[in-house]
Amino acid sequence: MNILIIGSGGREHTLAWKISQSALCNQLYVAPGNAGTAGMAHNLPLDPLDFEGIKKQVIEKKIELVVVGPEAPLVAGIRDFFEADEELQHIHLIGPGKEGAQLEGSKDFSKAFMVRHKIPTARAKTFTKETLEEGLNYLEEIPTPVVLKADGLAAGKGVLICQQTDEAKDALQEMLMQEKFGEAGKKVLIEEYLDGTELSVFVLTDGKDYLILPEAKDYKRIGEKDTGLNTGGMGAVSPVHIADKDFMQMVEDRVVKRTITGLQQEGIPFMGFLFIGLMKVKGEPFVIEYNVRMGDPETEVVIPRIENDLVDLFLATSIGKLHEKEIHTLQRAATTVVMVAGGYPEAYEKGHPISGLEETATEDTMVFHAGTTEKDGKLHTNGGRVLAVTGLGDSLKEALEKSYQQVEKINWKNRYYRRDIGQDVIL
Template sequence: MNVLVVGAGGREHALAWKIKQSEKCDHLYVAPGNAGTAEIAENVAIGVNDFEGLAQFVLKQNIELLVVGPEDPLVNGIRDFFESREELRHVLIIGPGKAGARLEGSKDYSKSFMNKYQIPTAKSRTFTAEELEEGLKYLESMSAPLVLKADGLAAGKGVIIAQSLEEAKLSLKEMLIDGKFGEASAKVVIEEFLEGIELSVFVLTDGENYKILPEAKDYKRIGEGDTGLNTGGMGAVSPVGFAHPEFLEKVNQRVVIPTIEGLKKEGILYNGFIFIGLMNVKGDPYVIEYNVRMGDPETEVVIPRIKSDLLELLLACGQGQLDEADLEVDERAATTVMLVSGGYPEAYEKGRVINGLKSLNSGISFHAGTKINEKGEVITNGGRVIALTGMGKDTKEALKVSYKGAEKIEWEDVYYRNDIGQDLLGMEKG
């Protein structure tokens, strides 16, 4: 069958890499793709939000399965667009419609959903610019640190953890009055800070049935020791040592099942991935956020641990027959280390020539922000550039593979963290 993956990052490269391994895959396309996807699929110069362009390509190339990687086209209604056109309704789409995508597209909506269906989450309230004074008073009733979240999509940067009441008040004004995150912060969710360890659980659902994929933990801060500015993710590890079977069963019973049942009760037919950001608070799971697609760089450790044919899984999901599909998980650990451009997550240069990719003989390199220049060289084309994934019998062994690869790849001003996964060593599941 012919498959089109929509997106241009490490997540899409990892999905394409695994789909390509299926005997069922005849032709694989990625729109717009990157230098890494160009090696295993055919890149198509169509933007992720160019629904008409994607539709015409799907019809021309007889695409049977559309896998939507990033959140933007999902929140903007790519599924609804395809379902509104009779000639496109036969195409199977992995990704929810606009109604389901609100779980990520609106923090206010997702908090209301969690509260309605008694899914454990931090106490919160939402405020608009007109309610600024009320919001400031609400902050005074809480203890620092405090969490402020832009309601809409803010490219992973719309969350502020204020260490003091003064910082929280200033941040609330900047978000609501000064439009710090643009339209995304027209509404701001203020919530209590949860003390615990973060992890992410990934679910694939056809709206009725579901499969829980391997869990992962990512590392958001730019600096070692989890210091400095937030990024899109500097690395990830799977499995997560403290996520014992008992804890994961709590996640299933208290979070996953109520989420899927809640969507059904809301009349939302949800087909695709649900990424559940969790906090482990003294052994109990609390939901920090929902995302309606796979995470990046978590995909780069989750997908390599899936032994089953991913295309068969996605096909079963699209057809509403996920209960008939098998999910087999590799017991080995996977780790990924993100190589980024100097200056990221603030100003950075693009167009640096990347050396060492051909000499890489350990691990897998998933391209996040790359492209090929007119000389045929692979160059940097983003802040996060290459994710180096290693596998091993445990986290320590997998990290050796990731870092061995990281040492071989070079470009001017390359940077990566040397402490990914260190906090989890010695916490392997028994």
């Protein structure tokens, strides 16, 4: 079958890498893709939010399966668009509709959903510009540190951890009055700070049944030892030793089952990925957030550990037969180190030539492109996060050694990467 992946980052390159290995895949397209996906698929110069343009290409290219990578088209209702169009209704699509996508699209919606369905999560209250004064008073009453979250999509950067009350008050005013995060910050959640270890659990569901995929831990801060600004992600590892059998059983019973049941009870169909950001606090799971797609850079360590044919799993998801499948996980570790443009996540330059990539191909390492483009036959940087270098090994330590060996061969002007990915979880 002909397949279209929507998106342009490391997540989409990883999905393309895996899908291209499927015997069920005939022609593979990525819209808009990057220089990495161009090596294994046909890139289509489409905006992921241009639903009419996507429709035209789906019909023209006889595409039968669409895999939606990023959150924005899901929150904007790409599934609803397909289901409402007679020419597209038969297309298999991986990703929830607009209503289900609110689990990611609105922190306020997802927090209320968790409370309704007794899913363990931090206490929180939501404030707007009109209730700013109440929010400032509330900050006086609660202990610090405290977490401020923009309600809407903010590219992974709408979460602030404030150590002092005055700092939190200034941040709340910036978010609500100065619109620091634009539309995403029209509502702000003030949330209890949870002290524990963070990890991510990924679920593929058809709305009734589900498969729990390999877990991962990512590293959001730009600086080593988790300092500095939040980014879209500087690296990831899988497996995570704190996700032992007992803990994962709690996650399944208290979080996964209650979430799927809650969606059913509220009449919200959901076919696709559910990413559950967790905090392990005193041995128990608390949900920090939901995403309604795979994470990036977690995809770069989760997907290489899945032995199944991904297209086969997607088709079972689309037709409601996921109960017939089981997940097969590679019993090796995967790690990824993200290489970024100097200055990221703030101002950074694009267009620098990349060298050394031709020396990185090995059986146990993969370089997934995020922000790259090809000009005059040469690879150039084209984003903040540029490359994700994944290593496989019999242990996290071995996998990290392989990732970093390849990272050191790759260069461009002002490149940067964290040198401490995974160090906190190596046994």
